[in-house]
Amino acid sequence: MTSQKIRQQFLDFFKDKQHKIVPSAPLVLKNDPTLMFNNAGMVPFKEYFLGQKTIKNKRIADTQKCLRVSGKHNDLEEVGIDTYHHTLFEMLGNWSFGDYFKKEAIDWAWELLTEVYKIDKSKLYVTVFVGDKQDHLDFDQEAYDFWKSHIDEDRIINGNKKDNFWEMGAQGPCGPCSEIHVDLRTEEEKAKTSGKDLVNKDHPQVVEIWNLVFMQYNRKADGSLVDLSAKHIDTGMGFERLCMALQGVTSNYDTDVFTPLISEVETITNHNYGKDNETDIAIRVIVDHLRAVAFSISDGQLPSNTGAGYVIRRILRRAIRYGFTFLDQKEPFIYKLTKTLSNQMGDVFPEIKNQEVLIHNVIKEEEHSFLRALDQGLLLLDRIIDNTKDKNISGGKVFELYDTYGFPFDLTQLIAKEKGYTVDEEGFNTHMQKQKERSKAASAVETSDWNVLVEDEEEEFIGYDNLNAKVKITQYRKVITKKDGEMYQLVFNMTPFYPEGGGQVGDKGHLEMNNGDVIYVLDTKKENNLIVHYTKHLPKNTTEIFNAVVNKEQRKLSASNHTATHLLHQALRKVLGNHVEQKGSLVKPKSLRFDFSHFAKVEPQQLQEIEDFVNARIRENLPLIEKRNVPMQEAIDEGAMALFGEKYGDSVRAIRFGKSIELCGGTHVQHTGEIWYFKIKSESAVAAGIRRIEAITNTAVGDYFVEIDENYEAIKHVLKNPKEPVKAIENLQEENANLKKQIEGFLKDKASNLKDELKDKVQQINGVNFISAEVSLDANSVKDLAFQLGGEIKDLFFIAGSNIDGKAILTIYISKNIANDKLHAGNIVRELGKLIQGGGGGQAFFATAGGKNPSGIKEALEKAKGYL
Structure with a gap:
């Protein structure tokens, strides 16, 4: 049975049980501060469990993309080592929101596994929650009794809180669960050891395939449990493990979910899977990590140095490192797997096919970048090893390699071992822990529980039509951060304030109280689904009715910039081509930023065309045509563009200005003429295949033109008010170029005269011709002088110090035939650089150092003799 058929049978089964089949939500989370990624099938429905969103379909089924690489649910270090953990995986799930509960969930799970998929009942075991004294939770007798009608009691196993009480994080919805495990061992192995004894013991062939969570509690910030307003069902079945069970193999990687990718790796690297353990682990890591990185990019998360982007970069670098070390891949190759993945998964997840070119280019560029860092790291590691006398490399040096060059600890350890060295792992861990503590302290947040004043199912946003409203506080809480100190988060029964989203920053404004005070x-x-307003103070009387007022001017400017991004998107597609897609945006009152897919620098002429196109639409004064609560498919059919990586509901809001139609929740002008003017400030690269335009509109353009005019008048004043300022500047440039040529000639003559002087100052020290001098030449002239001397004097050690505009420069040249590990220009200049309060380096025969203390030059020149 193919994986495609297995997935489809699951969805068809629950469709017959009156479940609505919904598409997977994006991997990357945008409105949940507790999580970076969707790490479980229930995450997209968290708002329903918390009662923060109105439930439209009480029964849902789906296959959800999940990523487990950070936080409580982190499987990264197990991936590749075993055969059943993954970073990215599909979770098949069925959901009940206040509808059916334990009986139906258990009955249907058993029916699907044993009657539809026809798994032998003798291979199955189930677990139930045994209870927990600390949380005052009893044994789950109800689940046990339902299971008894399907399976022998000796196959029902008591599970502890760790295994049988599911929690998404430190806070949020949770509840007891029943797991279903399958025993895939041979009959001979089963005869030796009962599968019951191997459940939840990390046996590779006795694995959990389905978890039925009975969601009935909410874990609060103080650790206590409270009942949810309704009982829900949340089930998650590991798709890859299910395929393993149904395809008669004993490893997830032997299923057709992975075999096409593995086959492609074998072809590219000329290494065969199944021959030795190191190779197998490397190939498993690569095919798993490729999927995680590719799906993350397709959902809008590019590799970067911070946050979720750093996690994705770390996953990819782990894969590159395994290929580099164990498959001898010194050139990029992982990007070549993109086509195979797209062909395999594109029908189920169209985003992977739509973003195929982007994924290919981003991974290729990341591979190039990290392989260069690996080369640098290897050179530095060689130098560290050469300077380590006791065969034990310090943890601080290893951490510096890791922190500065992204050089993995285990790679350092592996190379050191090959050369007969050990690594101070404890010291490395100490440095790593200090870094984590610094990072944690910088982002530390203390959050109290919500104080609920009024039960309100869903807060209404009225800000499209109103910039002020009479509101009540429904709930509030205190938050303390290192950056902002003590803050309050307020939720209203309705609000005119637009919350940050879709690239647009959140509204600012104030609350007016009955006594005239303002917050x-x-x-x-x-x-999640709450609109949260941040204030430094809490009203004395939280139960009164307030007048909530949005800052009108800032809202108007944000709306101008947001509408301009829509027109810019349209212009880019017209001028550059329909391959252009929005990859991110930032809309503020003063400016806008727009990231888009394109694989070349946008030429000045094209930028002018883009700017002209947008301004033409502004002059047309196109009216806003807005449709709210439109069925998603209807909006798409009418030509609306949906942005990648965004989570859309069944009903959407469509925004039209002329031929520009997009799904958007942001605020916009009523007519494009309100934007006044659009001006591009810059165009640049963000990542492989991603470009960025920064621009301004409205009053910011007026300020820009005033600044341009002031600068122009200032230039004319400096030039003595010529009739033709441009020609005057060209004349100055020509004159300057001629003077530079003259200066270069004078410097060459000076260096030539100085060379003859220095040749008369040669000292013989231990068979080496030594010259040291303070010179008043720039760095290039000193270099030229050094090589001229080296061409005329054999066995030369030359050191020069120069003071250029208050900055010290040391230059060392050593004839190549005498340069060695002891007489190494790079190492020597690095030490002497300390005397000028600076640093530097270079090759064995030529190196330089710069510093801020010219007074140390004399001491450095004198100390240089000591090396001879």
Whole structure:
């Protein structure tokens, strides 16, 4: 049975049980501060469990892309080592929101596994929650009794809190669960040891395939449990493990989910899977990590140095490192697997096919970048090893390699071992822990529980039509961060404040109280389905009715910039081609930023065309045509563009200005003429295949033109008000170029005269011709002088010090025939550089150092003799 058929049978089964089949939500989370990625099938439905969103379909089924690489649910270090953990995996799930509960969930799970998939009942075991004294939870007798009607009691196993109480994180919805495990061992192995004894013991062939979570509690910030307003069902079945069970293999990687990718790796690397353990682990890591990185990019998360982007970069670098070390791949190759993945998964997840070119280019560029870092790291590691006398490399040096060059600890350890060295792992861990503590302290957040004043199912946003409203506080809490100190988060029954989203920053404004006092709203954000307003103070009387007022001017400017991004998107597609897709945006009152897919620098002429196109639409004064609560498919059919990586509901809001139609929740002008003017400030690269345009509109353009005019008048004044300022500047440039040529000639003459002087100052020290001098030449002239001397004097050690505009420069030249590990220009200049309060380096025969203390030059020149 193919993986495609297995997936489809699951969805068809629950469709017959009156479940609505929904598409997978994006991997990357945008409105949940507790998680970076969707790490479980239930995450997209968290708002329903918390009662923060109205339930439209009480029964749902899907296959959800999940990523487990950070936080509580982190499988990264197991991936590749065993055959059943993954970073990215599909979770098949069926959901009940206040509808059916334990009986139906258990009955249907058993029916699907044993009657549809026809798994032998003798291979199955189930677990039930035994209870927990600390949380005052009893044994799950109800689940046990339902299971008894399907399976022998000796196959029902008591499970502890770790295995049988499911929690998404430190806070949030949770509940007891029943796991279903399958025993895939041979009959001979089963005869030796009962499968019951191997459940939850990390046996590679006795694995959990389905978890039925009975969601009935909410874990609060103080650790206590409270009942949810309704009982829900949340099930998750590991698709890859299910395929292993149904395809008669004993490893997830032997299923057709992975075999096409493995086959492609074998072809590219000329290494065969199944021959030796190291190779097998490397290939498993590569095919698993490729999927995680590719799906993350397709959902909008590019590799970067911070946050979720850093996690994706770390996953990819782990794969590159395994290929480099164990498959002898010194050139990029992982990007070549993109086509195979797209062909294999593109029908189920169209985003992987739509973004195929982008994924290919981003991974290729990341591979190039990290392989260069690996080369640098290897050179530095060789130098560290050469300077390590006791055969034990310090943890601090290893951490520096890791932190500065992204050089993995285990790679350092492996290379050191090959050369007969050990690594101070404890010292490395100490440095790593200090870094984590610094990072944690910088982002530490203390959050209290919500104080609920009014039960309100869903907060209404009225900000499209109103910039002020009479509101009540429904709930609030205190938050303390290192950056902002003590803050308050307020939720209203309705709000005119737009929460940060779709690239647009949140509204600012104020709350007016009955006594005339004002509390300023400093920001507005969305958390799950709540619109949260940030203030420095809490009203004395939280139960009164307030007048909530949005800052009108800032909203108007944000709306101008947001509408301009839509027109810019349209212009880019017209001028550059329909391959252009939005990859991110930032809309603020003062400016806008727009990231898009394109694989070359946008030429100045094209930028002018883009700018002209947008301004033509502004002059047309196109009206806003807005449709709210439109069925998603209807909007798409009418030509609306949906942005990649965004999570859309069944009903959407479509925004049209002329031929520009997009799905968007942001705020916009009523007519494009309100934008006044659009001006591009810059165009640059963000990542492989991603370009960025930064631009301004409205009053910011007026300020820009005023600044340009002031600068122009200042230039004319400096040039003595010529009739033709441009020609005057060209004349100055020509004159300057001629003077530079003259200066270069004078410097050459000076260096030539100085060369003759220095040749008369040669000292013989231990068979080496030594010259040291303070010179008043720039760095290039000193270099030229050094090589001229080296061409005329054999066995030369030349050191020069120069003071250029208050900055010290040391230059060392050593004839190549005498340069060695002891007489190494790079090592010597690095030491002497300390005397000028600076540093440097270079090759064995030529090196330089710069510093801020010219007074140390004399001491450095004198100390240089000591090396001879």
